[in-house]
Amino acid sequence: MATWHISARSDMGNIILxxxxxTGKSSVGKELALRLNYRYIDLxxxxxxxxxxxxxxxxxxxxxxxxxxxxxxxxxSLKGExxxxxxxxxxxxxxxxxxxVLRELGMVINLVAPAExxxxxxxxxxxxxxxxxxxxxxxxRALIAHREPFYADADVRIxxxxxxxxxxxxxxxxSLKRIGARGQA
Ligand code: S3P
Numbered sequence: 001m002a003t004w005h006i007s008a009r010s011d012m013g014n015i016i017l018x019x020x021x022x023t024g025k026s027s028v029g030k031e032l033a034l035r036l037n038y039r040y041i042d043l044x045x046x047x048x049x050x051x052x053x054x055x056x057x058x059x060x061x062x063x064x065x066x067x068x069x070x071x072x073x074x075x076x077s078l079k080g081e082x083x084x085x086x087x088x089x090x091x092x093x094x095x096x097x098x099x100x101v102l103r104e105l106g107m108v109i110n111l112v113a114p115a116e117x118x119x120x121x122x123x124x125x126x127x128x129x130x131x132x133x134x135x136x137x138x139x140x141r142a143l144i145a146h147r148e149p150f151y152a153d154a155d156v157r158i159x160x161x162x163x164x165x166x167x168x169x170x171x172x173x174x175s176l177k178r179i180g181a182r183g184q185a
Contacts, residue, residue, distance in 0.1 A: 014038075014084045014106025015172070018151060020144055021090040021128050022121040023111035024160050024168065029087035031169045038083045043092060046074045055089075059129035068095065075101050091130070093150040109172055110154035115140040117161050155179060 015032060017025040026042055033040035044055060047070050051058050058067045071089060075098055078086065086105065092098050102108050113121070118140050126132060131139065151157075156175040160168055 016102050016108045017087045018093050019111035022118040023113045025087040027165045028168050029085045031165050033085040038085045040085050042087045044089045056129050099153050108154040110151045110157045111160050113160050
């Protein structure tokens with residue numbers, strides 16, 4: 001565990017967390033927002049709030065294409081936001097237009113974990129429609145492999161395995177300072 005504390009700064013710009021399901025985007029996002037005194041926004045939560053039904057239900061009733069359309073529209077509606085930490089759903093990076101919006105919004109941080117670790121973290125979860133029918137290591141590996149180029153389109157990539165949420169937040173803040181948030185070296 002880290003024994004020091006990276007202080008918040010006011011010129012970080014928005015911070016966007018991307019990554020496969022189970023990489024810790026929500027836990028890390030909430031902690032990061034607290035540390036920076038930023039607003040925390042969860043894109044999946046916005047989708048659920050607007051639809052009035054769960055993500056499982058959206059997929060079952062309307063299909064993945066309909067889910068992706070809501071996801072893209074709500075993501076786009078965040079343009080102009082400031083002082084925000086945004087967690088995105090694991091598939092939000094697939095659409096090129098979404099990735100363009102993410103870059104426009106701020107610094108993109110991709111959280112990474114090995115497929116074996118993802119399986120361990122999600123083995124008792126039933127709210128991931130893309131894994132509900134097949135939660136095998138092979139399925140997770142295939143999805144990660146397909147999405148890898150999209151996850152790689154990030155300012156910073158952080159391996160999360162074996163690290164605490166606080167430690168990951170420290171790493172993110174250090175990386176952002178190093179590369180210079182908002183392009184300020
Ligand atoms: C998805 C990930 C989920 C949610 C939806 C689709 C994906 O979000 O958006 O089930 O395609 O990887 P989390 O990454 O927060 O689980």
